[in-house]
Amino acid sequence: MSDKDTKSGTPIATRQLLHTSRPIFEQGTPGRSGASLPPLDVPAIDAAKAFGALARGDGGPGLPEVSEVEVTRHYTRLSRWNYAIDIGLYPLGSCTMKYNPKVNERAARMPGFAGLHPAQPESTVEGALELMWGLERALCEIGGFARVTLQPAAGAQGELAGVMMIRAYHADKGRRPAKVLIPDSAHGTNPASCALNSMETVGLKTGADGLLHVEAVKEACAAHKDNIAAIMITNPSTLGLFEEQLGEIADVVHEAGGLVYMDGANLNALLGKVRPGEAGVDVMHINLHKTFTTPHGGGGPGSGVVGVVSKLEPYLPTPTVEKTGDKYRLEYNRPKSIGRLRSFFGNFGMFIRAYSYIRELGGPGLTLATEMAVLNANYIRARLAGSYSLAYDKPSMHEVVFTDKKLKRETGVQTLDVAKRLMDFGYHPPTIYFPLPAVTGGAGALMIEPTETETPETLDSFCDAMAAIAEEAKRDPEIAKNAPHETALRRLDETRAARNPKLRWTRE
Ligand SMILES: Cc1ncc(COP(=O)(O)O)c(C=O)c1O
Incomplete structure (x- = not known):
């Protein structure tokens, strides 16, 4: 049997999905329910009396009233429209969508960890504290730091914590420098972290080779003499390039009285190196x-998580995990601390998974993971350099940035079209239009990060698809311009969806 409807050309599986594609808010009927509860055997309460102004009005929560099978089909249908690393290559540059080994999940689900309550007395959570302590030691070893705080909930909050510690360090010395140097290739979270700390950013232009040069840093330090709080430098940069002058740049900033913050979100390219x-x-x-x-x-x-050298240790957030003899405990008494950053101790489930990964691979395994990530990015770079323009003609680290410069000039097909067409080939698109056109010579970026977990066969299939799209664009650019064709929904109005989210959540 053909897997296509001969009339419409739409794959049968897609038609089946479209058949039930009504939003959940348009399904069901008043009074329908998926639950069967026993009759109430306690007196009903009058919500208005019991909760006063906090009681919900007569309208109820406004949720769809659907049967169990409608709910099941709704979520199953959504899951089939979704894409995940467990389905295929997820080359979303800057996001490092590497495969998450299931052994880490198993460790995180161990009842002794999964059943913990964060408010339990310390004496009953020694194992969890030992794991946090062990993870901190491993991260110190990997990054070359004196201490690491595990508290921040994400990279952006880590940056916030780091800049808060920088501010506290200067304040402790009786200074209030206000300027932070940030290259134009930085992630948007860098300037945001400065703004939240009432610091001003000074933009640094990267050179024609995509790298930050020490001369630009010297100039900025001279222009803002005695007012430099720090530099925030991403290495490898978001262009996938190694910042070769980092050592010299650090010396210049230190001489100017500032500290060096490295955005280490891309550390997967440097492990063991x-x-x-x-x-x-x-x-x-x-x-x-x-x-x-x-x-x-x-x-x-x-x-x-955030690593610091010893001079920033006093400012770490509280609590820290300390070890005395063979006992572990939480330490709150840190007079110069920037304080607590979030509830409890951090995302503990993530600590278990990261610890399990580090212990499973060990030093040589982590180094190999980095080498494979860099090799894979360079493989893609070499295979696609004939089909797409390279943003910079330098070896890549963990990711490679192409642009649509030549393709757009020759065929009119641009970055967004390539990304949409790739979905027809069964791949999640790469990150697009980041880094910004200011850093890619005005062209739309395609930022591809394969990660170390992909096989040569998968990389080849992906490159075949990318190359086919570029070739097809020369013959018939309209195919890419109107893509995707094979997905459940065609090209979406992404701006409207982002600006008007009400559309997605309101019951008519
Ligand atoms: C270079 C860089 N800095 C900062 C961040 C922010 O991290 P998060 O998304 O965890 O807040 C990212 C995220 O991928 C990043 O790639």
Whole structure:
């Protein structure tokens, strides 16, 4: 039997999905329910009397009233429209969508961990504290730092914590420098973290080779003499390039009285190769959810742990985990601490997964993971350099950035079209239009990060698809311009969906 409807050309599976594609708010009928509860055997309460102004009005919660089978089909249908790393290559640059080994999940689900309550007395959670302590020691070893706080819930909060510690360090010395140097290739969270700390950012232009040059840093330090709080530098940068002058740059910033913050969200390219704390970096966040295979996407949970050299140790958030003899405890008495950053101790489930990954691979395994990630990115770079323009003609680290420069000029097909067409080939699109056109010579970026977990066969299939799209664009650009064709829904109005989310959640 053909898997296509001969009349419409639409795959049968897709038609079946479209058949039931009504939003859940348009399904069901008043009074229908998926639950069968026993009759009430206690007196009913008058909500208005019991809760006063907090009582919900007569309208109820406004949820769809549907049967169990409608709910089951709704979520099953949504899951079949979804894409995940367990389905296929997820080349979303800068996000490091590597496969999360199931052994980590198994560890996180062990009843002794999963059943813990964060308010339990310390004496009953020694095992959890030992794991946190062990993870901190491993991360210190990997990054070359004196201490690591596990508290921040994500990279962005790690940055916030890092800049807060920088501010506290200067304040402790009686200074209030206000400027933070940030290259134009940085992630948007860097300037946001400065703004939240009432600091101003000074933009640094990367050179024609995509790298930050020490001259630009010297100039900025001279222009803002005695007012430099720090530099925030991402290494490898969001262009997938290694910042070769990091050591010299750190010296210049230190001489100017500032500290060096490294955005270590891309540490998966440096494991076993560079220990930033020994290369002039004072403080750095690591995204556990990127580097150490804790699941991420869809809003978390993540973990943006922060490593510091000894001079920043007094300012770490409280509590810290300490070990005395063979006992572990939480320490709250840190007079110079920036304080608590969030409820309890961090995203503990992420700690278990990261710890399990680190212990499973060990030093040599982590180094190999980095080498494979870099090799895979360079493989894609070499295979697709004939089909797409390279943003920078330099070897890649963990990710490679192409642009639509030549393709757009020759065929009119641009970055968004390529990303949409790729979905017809069964792949999640790469990150697009980041880094911004200012850093890619005005062209739309396609930022591809394969990660270390993909096989050569998968990389080849992906490259075949990308190359086929570029070839097809020369013959018939309209195919890509109107893509996707094979998905349940065609090209969406993404701006409207983002600006007018009410459309998605309101019952008519
Ligand atoms: C370079 C860089 N910095 C900061 C972040 C922010 O991390 P998060 O999304 O965990 O807040 C990311 C996220 O991927 C990143 O790639």
